[in-house]
Amino acid sequence: MSxxxxxxxxxxxxxxxxGTRHDLLKESLAxxxxxxxxxxxxGAVTFxxxxxxxxxxxxxxxxPTTPGSGRDLLESAIASADLVPRGMTGIGQGMxxxxxxxxxxxxxxxxxxxxxxxxxxxxxxxxxxxxVTDPTVTTAIAPYAGELYAIGLGDAGGVSDAVxxxxxxxxxxxxxVTAAERRFRLTKYFIQILAGITRTxxxxxxxxxxxxxxxxxxxxxxxxxxxxxxxxxxxxxAPLLEVVLEAPDGTLVDASLGLPTVEHQQNLDDVLYxxxxxxxxxxxxxxxWTAVLRLPKDALxxxxxxxxxQARFSQLRQTGTLPYSLIVQSYSDVHxxxxxxxxxxxxxxxxxxxxxxxxxxxxFTGRARVTARVIEPSGIETLVPLDPQGDGHYxxxxxxxxxxxxxxRFLAMGRxxxxxxxxxEELRTAVAYKGEIPTSEGTSEDDKTREGDNQRRxxxxxxxxxxxxxxxxxxxxxRPEDFGLLVQPDVEPxxxxxxxxxxxxxxxxxxxxxxxxDEHADHDAMFFRAWRRTEAxxxxxxxxxxxxxxTSGFQDGRDxxxxxxxxxxxRPKPEIEEHPEGGHPx
Numbered sequence: 001m002s003x004x005x006x007x008x009x010x011x012x013x014x015x016x017x018x019g020t021r022h023d024l025l026k027e028s029l030a031x032x033x034x035x036x037x038x039x040x041x042x043g044a045v046t047f048x049x050x051x052x053x054x055x056x057x058x059x060x061x062x063x064p065t066t067p068g069s070g071r072d073l074l075e076s077a078i079a080s081a082d083l084v085p086r087g088m089t090g091i092g093q094g095m096x097x098x099x100x101x102x103x104x105x106x107x108x109x110x111x112x113x114x115x116x117x118x119x120x121x122x123x124x125x126x127x128x129x130x131x132v133t134d135p136t137v138t139t140a141i142a143p144y145a146g147e148l149y150a151i152g153l154g155d156a157g158g159v160s161d162a163v164x165x166x167x168x169x170x171x172x173x174x175x176x177v178t179a180a181e182r183r184f185r186l187t188k189y190f191i192q193i194l195a196g197i198t199r200t201x202x203x204x205x206x207x208x209x210x211x212x213x214x215x216x217x218x219x220x221x222x223x224x225x226x227x228x229x230x231x232x233x234x235x236x237x238a239p240l241l242e243v244v245l246e247a248p249d250g251t252l253v254d255a256s257l258g259l260p261t262v263e264h265q266q267n268l269d270d271v272l273y274x275x276x277x278x279x280x281x282x283x284x285x286x287x288x289w290t291a292v293l294r295l296p297k298d299a300l301x302x303x304x305x306x307x308x309x310q311a312r313f314s315q316l317r318q319t320g321t322l323p324y325s326l327i328v329q330s331y332s333d334v335h336x337x338x339x340x341x342x343x344x345x346x347x348x349x350x351x352x353x354x355x356x357x358x359x360x361x362x363x364f365t366g367r368a369r370v371t372a373r374v375i376e377p378s379g380i381e382t383l384v385p386l387d388p389q390g391d392g393h394y395x396x397x398x399x400x401x402x403x404x405x406x407x408x409r410f411l412a413m414g415r416x417x418x419x420x421x422x423x424x425e426e427l428r429t430a431v432a433y434k435g436e437i438p439t440s441e442g443t444s445e446d447d448k449t450r451e452g453d454n455q456r457r458x459x460x461x462x463x464x465x466x467x468x469x470x471x472x473x474x475x476x477x478x479r480p481e482d483f484g485l486l487v488q489p490d491v492e493p494x495x496x497x498x499x500x501x502x503x504x505x506x507x508x509x510x511x512x513x514x515x516x517x518d519e520h521a522d523h524d525a526m527f528f529r530a531w532r533r534t535e536a537x538x539x540x541x542x543x544x545x546x547x548x549x550x551t552s553g554f555q556d557g558r559d560x561x562x563x564x565x566x567x568x569x570x571r572p573k574p575e576i577e578e579h580p581e582g583g584h585p586x
Contacts (some may be wrong), residue, residue, distance in 0.1 A: 002057070003029075003097035004091075005077075006122040007046045007152070009447040010087035013123070013154075015128045016178035017314070018236075021123055022085050023151055024080045024177065027236075028187040030269045033074035035191065036060045040198070041113055042070045043101040044077045046085035047094030048447075049128045054080060057105035057113070063265055088447050090128030091160060091329055092137045097121060098142040106143070117147035117197045119190075120164065123154045125442030132163045141167075153177070153186055156431040157406050162440040165216055165343050169196070173214045173429045175377070175405035181207065184234050184325040185407075187269075189230065191327055192427050201335050202425045203229075203328040205409065208293075209321040210241070215294040219412075220328045222277070223286045224422025225359070227381040231273040231291055234310045235324040240299040248287030253279065269580040286420045295322055334359045336370075336424035338410040346430040347403045355394045355410050355426075356388055359419050363392030366416015373411060377404025377432075386410075400432040 007023065015024045018081040036042065038061055043056040044178045047478065054077050061069030077083055095118065102116045118141060130136050141148060146168070152159030152173040153521040173188040184207065197204055204220045222229060222243040233243050255264040267385070278285050298318075303309055316322050339354045353372045357364035386394035400406065410426040 001040070001042055001117045001119055001194070002102045003032075003042065003099040004094045004118065004120045005044060005046045005083065006048075006089065006094075006124065007083055007085050007090075008089040008122075008124050009050045009085050009087060010089075010124050010154075014178060016183060017180050018177070018183045019311070019355070020085075021177070022083070024153070024183070024186050025121070026083070026276065027269050028190050029074055029078050030267070031187050031232075031234060032076075032190050032194070033065075033071050033294045034063070034265060034267050034270050034272055035195065036070065037198070038062045039112070040070070042075065043098075043105075045094055045098045045101065046077075046080075046082050047090050047097075048085075049090050050087070051083040051090065051093050053097055054082060054103060056101045059112075063263075078308065089120055089122065089124040089126055089160075090443060091120065092130040092132045092134055093128070095132065095137055096140040099144060099472050102144060112520050115197060117145055117149065117193075118144045119149045119151070119167070119193055121151045121153060121186075122159055122164070123152070124446050125152075125158060125160045126163070126441050127446050129444030132160065132167065133330055134543060138167070140314065146209075147197065147561050151189045151193070151280060152184065156403070157433060157438040158438075158446075158563070160440040160442070161431060162438060163345060164440075169340075170428060171343065172516070173431060175407070175429075180323060181276075183236075183323065186565065187234055188325060188327065188427065191329070192208045195329050198331070199335065200230075200329045201332045202427070202461065203330050203423055205325070205327050205425045205427065207323070207325045209319075210293055210295045211321050212231045212295050212316075213297040215292055218291045218326055219288050220291065221287070221421050221423045222289055223415075224328065225333040225422065226285070226330040227417055229273075229275045229277060229278055229331075230327075230329045231275070232327040233291075233293065233324055234269040234327070235271075235322060236269065237309070237316065237322055238269055239266055240269050240295060240302065240322060241271060241324070242294040242296060242524045243273070244292045244294075245273060245275075246290040246292060247279075247283050247285075248289060249284040251283045253283075291326055291328070293324065293326070332422075334364070334419060334422050334424065334467065336409075336410060336412045336426050338426035338432045340408060340428050342438050343428075343430045345400060345430070347400050347434050349400055349432065351398045351400060351406065351430050353384060353386060353398065353408065353410070355412065357392045357394075357412060357414070357424075359416065361390075363413070364416060364419070365392070366414055366419055368394075368412055368414025368416075370410065372396055372398070372410045373409040375407040375409075376400075377402050400430075401422050403432050403434040406430045406432065425529070438583055442552070458478050 003165060011020065011022045013021050013024065015021045018024045018027065040060045041057040042060060043057040046052050046054060058070040058073050060071055063071065066069040067077055072254040096117050098120070102118065105111055105113060106116055126132055146169065148168045150168040150171040151165040151172060152161055152164070154174065155176055156173060159173060161171060162172060172192065174185045174189065175184060177183065188205065192202065195201070203222070204218070206218060208216055210216055231245060233241060235241060237286045241377065247253060253275070259279055261276040261279045335358045337356045337358065339352065341352045345351065355370050357368055372384040372386060374382045374384060376382060382398065384396040384398050386396040389395050406429065409429045410428065412424045413422070415421045
C-alpha cells in the first residue's frame with residue numbers, strides 16, 4: 001500500500017481532544033504501524049505544494065520495530081519534518097508520486113506482492129496543479145484504479161470530495177472531528193481500508209468510555225470460516241487498559257497463555273491480539289467470544305511522573321473515563337460488501353444502501369439479517385433494515401433530512417450450510433449538501449498558513465531572485481502554534497466595562513488624566529494559555545491547576561484585585577533598547 005498524506009497548512013487546524021489534525025494523523029499512522037501484518041508492505045508520500053517521497057514499498061516485518069522495516073518507515077514518517085504542515089494542497093502530484101512507488105515495486109522481478117493499492121488522505125480542496133482528473137494523474141494511477149481509496153479529514157465540501165469520490169473505490173469523510181466521540185474516526189477509516197485491501201472481514205466495531213475501576217464485556221461471534229483474527233483496542237492511553245479475551249468454552253486468552261498462535265502487543269495508542277485459529281485443540285473456536293476491557297483503579301499509578309503523557313491524561317482526569325474503540329477483524333471465507341448510492345447528494349434526496357454476502361467465493365444462500373445503522377449529521381441514529389434481493393444481495397433506502405456527513409455501519413448476522421454463525425460490519429459515508437454539490441475546486445485561501453509558512457515562501461522566492469535585497473523584520477517571540485500546538489480558540493468576550501472618573505494608564509508610567517483613558521475605556525477581556533517544555537523536550541499545555549500564582553500580596557488569603565500601586569513612581573522604569581541601526585526603540 002502506498003500512503004499519500006496531506007501536509008498542507010490546514011492540518012494545523014484543531015481536532016478536539018486529540019490536538020490538531022496533524023496530531024490525529026500521527027496517532028492514526030502509529031496504529032497502522034502496529035496492526036499491519038509482517039508480510040504487508042508500505043510506502044509513503046507527503047504533499048503540500050511540493051511532494052516528498054519518504055520511502056518506497058518496504059515490508060513491514062515482525063514487531064517490535066526493526067531498523068529498515070516498514071514499521072521503521074512509518075515510525076520515521078511520524079517524526080519526520082516532511083509530515084509537518086506547511087503549504088497548499090497539491091493532491092494530483094502526490095498521487096502521481098504515490099503511484100510511482102507502487103510501479104517500482106510492481107515491476108520488480110520477484111516481488112512478493114500480488115495486490116497493490118493507493119490510499120490518499122487529504123483535509124482540503126486541491127488548489128495546486130495538476131488537477132486530480134488531469135490526464136497526467138489519471139494515466140499514472142490507471143494500474144491501481146480498482147484499488148484507490150480516499151479519506152477526507154474534515155467537513156463535507158472541504159476535502160475535494162467530489163473529485164476523489166469520482167475516481168476512488170470509495171471515499172470516507174470524517175466530518176467535524178472536534179468532538180471527543182469522533183477522535184477515532186480517522187484511525188478506523190485507515191483500518192477499514194487496510195481490511196478492504198487484504199480482504200479482511202470486520203466482525204464488530206463499537207466505541208465506548210471506560211470508567212476507572214470498571215470493565216466492559218463486548219461479545220463477538222467466530223466460526224470455522226474464520227482463520228486469523230485481530231482484536232484491536234484503540235485508546236489514547238492504551239497501556240492503562242487490561243484486555244483479556246474469553247473463548248466460547250470460558251478459556252481466558254491473554255499474553256500469559258504462552259501459545260505460539262497468540263500474538264500480543266500493548267502500545268501507546270492500541271492493544272493488539274492476533275490469533276491464528278484454532279489456538280489449541282483444547283480451546284473451542286466456534287461460538288460467542290468476549291473481549292473484556294478493564295481500567296483498574298491503580299492504572300494511573302503506573303505512569304506517575306510521565307510528563308509526556310500529561311496532555312493525554314486531561315480527559316481521564318476531567319471525566320473519570322477513558323475512551324476506546326474495539327475493532328475485531330477476521331481473515332475469513334465469509335465477506336460483506338457494502339455500497340451507498342449516491343455518495344454525494346442534495347439534502348432531501350434518498351440514499352440507497354446496497355450490501356452483498358459472499359461465502360467461499362459464492363453468493364451466500366443461508367439465512368442472514370442485514371441492517372444499516374446511520375448516524376445522521378445531527379447525531380441521531382436511524383436503523384434501516386435491508387431487504388433480501390436474492391443471490392446474497394440486500395437493499396434499503398433512507399431519505400436524507402439535513403446537510404452533512406452520514407456515517408453508515410452495515411451489519412450482517414447469519415449462518416448457513418457449511419457456515420457457522422457469523423457477524424460482519426462495513427463502514428461507509430455519504431454526504432448531503434444544501435443547494436448544490438461543490439466542485440471541490442480550491443483556492444489559495446483554502447489552507448490556513450501561519451506566519452512562518454509565509455516567511456518560508458518569501459525565502460524560496462528570494463532564492464529564485466538572488467538580486468533581491470533583504471530587509472530587516474522585527475523578531476517576535478515564539479508562539480505555541482510554532483510547535484504544532486493548538487491555536488487559541490474563539491471565546492465569548494466578557495461584557496464591556498467602563499472606567500469612570502480618573503483612569504489609570506495600562507503602561508508602567510503611572511496615573512494619567514481621565515480623558516487620556518477615554519479612547520480605550522471599553523475593552524474585552526484577554527484570554528491566555530500557558531505552556532511548558534518537558535524533560536523529554538515536548539511542549540505541553542498546563543492545566544489551570546498547574547499554573548503557580550504569586551500570592552504574596554494577598555490580604556487574608558484573598559486577592560485584593562488592585563494590581564500594582566500606580567502612585568509608586570519610584571519603582572524602576574523598564575529599560576529601553578535602542579535599535580542598532582536606528583529607528584524606533586523596543
